[in-house]
Amino acid sequence: MRVYRPEAGKLVLREEPVPEPQRGEVLVRVRATSLNYRDLLILDGDHFTTGPGNLVPVSDAAGDVVAVGDGVTRFAVGDRVLNAFHSHWIAGRLPDTLVGYGNGQDGWLTEYRTVSEQALVALPDSLTYEQGATLPCAAVTAWTSLDGVRPGDVVLTLGTGGVSLFALQLAKARGARVVATTSSAAKAAKLTELGADTVLDYVATPEWGKAVLDATGGRGADRIVEVGGPGTFAQSLIAAGTHHAEIALVGFVGRGGAAVDFMDLFRSGATVRKIWVGSREDTEDLVRWLEARPIEPVIDSVHPFERADAAVEHFRSRANLGKVVLTHA
Known part of the structure; x- marks a missing residue:
C-alpha cells in the first residue's frame, strides 16, 4: 500500500x-x-x-x-x-x-x-x-464549542478556518445570531452567504471587540468560539461584554497579541472552557444531528x-x- x-x-x-x-x-x-x-x-x-x-x-x-x-x-x-x-x-x-x-x-x-x-x-x-x-476534528470541535447554545443567543466566530465555518453553520442551525470576523471582502461575502448576521473586518477595525458590543446593542456575545488564542483573546474578552458569556478556547492560530487585562477578565465574568475536540459519543451526536438537520x-x-x-x-x-x-x- x-x-x-x-x-x-x-x-x-x-x-x-x-x-x-x-x-x-x-x-x-x-x-x-x-x-x-x-x-x-x-x-x-x-x-x-x-x-x-x-x-x-x-x-x-x-x-x-x-x-x-x-x-x-x-x-x-x-x-x-x-x-x-x-x-x-x-x-x-x-x-x-x-x-x-x-x-x-x-x-x-x-x-x-x-x-x-x-x-x-x-x-x-x-x-x-x-x-x-x-468532520472528526473541525466539525466536532465546533459542535462541542456550541454545547448549550440556544435560539436567540449571539455566537461570535473568528476567521474562516474549518472550525469557525462549521461553528457558523451549526450555530445558525440552532437558531443563534452569528457575528463573524474576517479580513477580506471575498471571505466576508462567503460568511454572509453561510448565514452570518454581522461580519466585521478585523483589519479595518482592530478594536473589533467593541464593534461586537455595538452590533449587539451593548449585549456582546453569549458564546465565543476562540480559535486565535493569544492573537485574539483580549478582544474576545471585550466582545463577551459583562453578562457571563462563555469563551470556548479552541486554538492558537494567532501567535502574537495584546496582553490580557485582568480587569477586562474580571468585569466580563466570562467562563473559559478548553475544548479538546470531543469524544466518539460527541462525534456520533453530531452525525445524528446532521442526518436530521443537514448542512453542507x-x-x-x-x-x-x-x-x-x-x-x-x-x-x-x-x-x-x-x-x-x-x-x-
Whole structure:
C-alpha cells in the first residue's frame, strides 16, 4: 500500500505492507482525508509529540471497512465509516492520557489503516467520503464549542478556518445570531452567504471587540468560539461584554497579541472552557444531528492522494476558505 511519512519536514510517499486487523480491529480502506492546522504544526515540528518523528500524518478520514478481526461486532465488511479524532475517548470525561493521530500514533494519510472498532463512527449515506472526512476534528470541535447554545443567543466566530465555518453553520442551525470576523471582502461575502448576521473586518477595525458590543446593542456575545488564542483573546474578552458569556478556547492560530487585562477578565465574568475536540459519543451526536438537520461542509479544494504535497502547500498558504481534502479513491 502507499503511505506518506514525513522526512525533514516533507511528505515522502512510501510502499508498506497492508496491515492485518487483530482481535477487535477493522481494516479501513481510506477514501478521503482532510487537513487541519495541527497537521501543519506537526510537520513543522511546532506541536507536541508523544511518538517517533516519522508517524503517518493527518487525523481525519473516511472510508470503507474491508476486513474485520476476531470479536468485532460494531462494523462489518462494506460499512462506510469515519474516525473519531481521539481513538481512546469513547464518552464521558476526558481521559488522563490521549494518543493523537500523527503525533502519538500513525494517522490516516495512507491507503489502508487498521484501528480498533471502538475508534470509528458510521458514516451515513447522506454524506460523501469527502464530506465525512471534514468532520472528526473541525466539525466536532465546533459542535462541542456550541454545547448549550440556544435560539436567540449571539455566537461570535473568528476567521474562516474549518472550525469557525462549521461553528457558523451549526450555530445558525440552532437558531443563534452569528457575528463573524474576517479580513477580506471575498471571505466576508462567503460568511454572509453561510448565514452570518454581522461580519466585521478585523483589519479595518482592530478594536473589533467593541464593534461586537455595538452590533449587539451593548449585549456582546453569549458564546465565543476562540480559535486565535493569544492573537485574539483580549478582544474576545471585550466582545463577551459583562453578562457571563462563555469563551470556548479552541486554538492558537494567532501567535502574537495584546496582553490580557485582568480587569477586562474580571468585569466580563466570562467562563473559559478548553475544548479538546470531543469524544466518539460527541462525534456520533453530531452525525445524528446532521442526518436530521443537514448542512453542507464547506470544501475549498479536493486534491488527489498522489499530490498530498500540493494540498499541504495550498493549505499552508491560508488562501483556502473551507476544508482542504484529499481523495484516496
